[in-house]
Amino acid sequence: MKQETELGQQAGQNIMMTARNVSVFYGGKMAVNDVSIDISKDDVTAFIGPSGCGKSTFLRSFNRMNDTIPNARVEGRIELDGEDIYASGMDVVQLRARVGMVFQKPNPFPKSIYENVAYGPRIHGLAAGKTALDEIVQRSLRRAGLWEEVKDRLTDSGTALSGGQQQRLCIARAIAVDPEVILMDEPASALDPIATAKIEELIHELRGRYAIVIVTHNMQQAARVSQRTAFFHLGNLVEYGDTSQIFTNPRETRTKDYITGRYG
Template sequence: MAQGVKISAPVVSNAHGSATSKRCKIQTRGVNVYYGDKHALHDVSVDIAEKSVTAFIGPSGCGKSTFLRCINRMNDTIPIARVDGKIELDGQDIYDRGLDVVQLRARVGMVFQKPNPFAKTIFENVAYGPRIHGLARSGTDLNGIVETSLRKAGLWEEVKDRLNQPGTGLSGGQQQRLCIARAIAVEPEVILMDEPCSALDPIATARIEELIDELRENFTIIIVTHSMQQAARVSQRTAFFHLGKLVEEGATEQIFTNPHDKRTQDYITGRFG
């Protein structure tokens, strides 16, 4: 376990700002990641509370995106990558050999740094996942899933009259919301977001941040961000990574106002990073 990191039951703030204990959705213990001979992530142990937003912060190359990709086994796609340790989703080891990785990625959706809509219509971007996972029994069901997903992503009113137009024709912020709609269309339990606003302008970023706050009522969200201001705005828990190690994790307000580790304090105050 990373030195100085104390693991306790996640406690997040409710809408009125008071503390409320949340059930642990994801539990990791002693997670190490290697890329060939390079030891990229060292002994990470952390609990992620359900239906809350947890932010991973830290300088570039510190391991936060590497750790994020472990949670839906995206590192499996890298031939030289090796992951040790235990990651459990609702108590089930996601690296168990008998686990269906396709089903895991349906439960744990992902939104990437740059919007990456399919070269399909807006409708087909959202319908693709439910169709291949057999979530719609009829065309009416599929229409309902697409509309509901676009509404949850705050995009329906903007695109309802042009569902048959290419998703790539939308603005950058709209494309990112389309990708969020695509992710939630397969009814995931967890949404991983890897720098989802880094390619967006301030107005689009604000809309995505509002959306994240709305989505946490129904989803467990983990966001990697270089923006400490964004982490402070959207998350209830924050984990600080440095040089491949989890230095500190706790309530966001505590991490930003009274961190326990000097490295966290130095990063937050701009002494490095």
């Protein structure tokens, strides 16, 4: 455990989120075991590991999406900008606006493209009027690299787009509320290689503006998009460090075995 705390403190200067001794339980079953980690503001952080290692569960505890699962319980402390997000005074709605999320399967609302992006700003009262809202929608779609493809059909249903476009629409929806952190739970696993490349390119462009945490099965993807990588195995954080170091010179044999494809 001492070692893991050390691992967690290896992050760079601008720390956005910190997790300290976090464990997550589903009923009596422990899914994440005593993990401590720092998430840098300027980097893309990747969580890798074999299926069932707890990386998605751990990610979902960063914006308290685990609250929606009955019997799920989180122990330990997670901070956003020094604020404990599990404190009793924390407003979950506000937290989720500050820590946005993109899911594995593209899940646009069955509404128009415009409504999909405008929904968040509207419920949080971020736009003063129609023109301000239009601006937010356009800016978000531009940042998500979707504007040129959909600008002439904003009233079409979001579900009529292709899978890759839907996922970029979901990213546009997440950034429309101007979050500080974006959590991505295997955002490209349901997409073809071309759409995946576009999403990865988009992650590059968004880096620096938002702290990004991405869970991925695909080690090449982690190597391509992230600066920091955390390797999880059986609910434990095995190793956390610079992506280049993890992939070229892992300290732990388990990490090395996984990266070289010995299991996974």
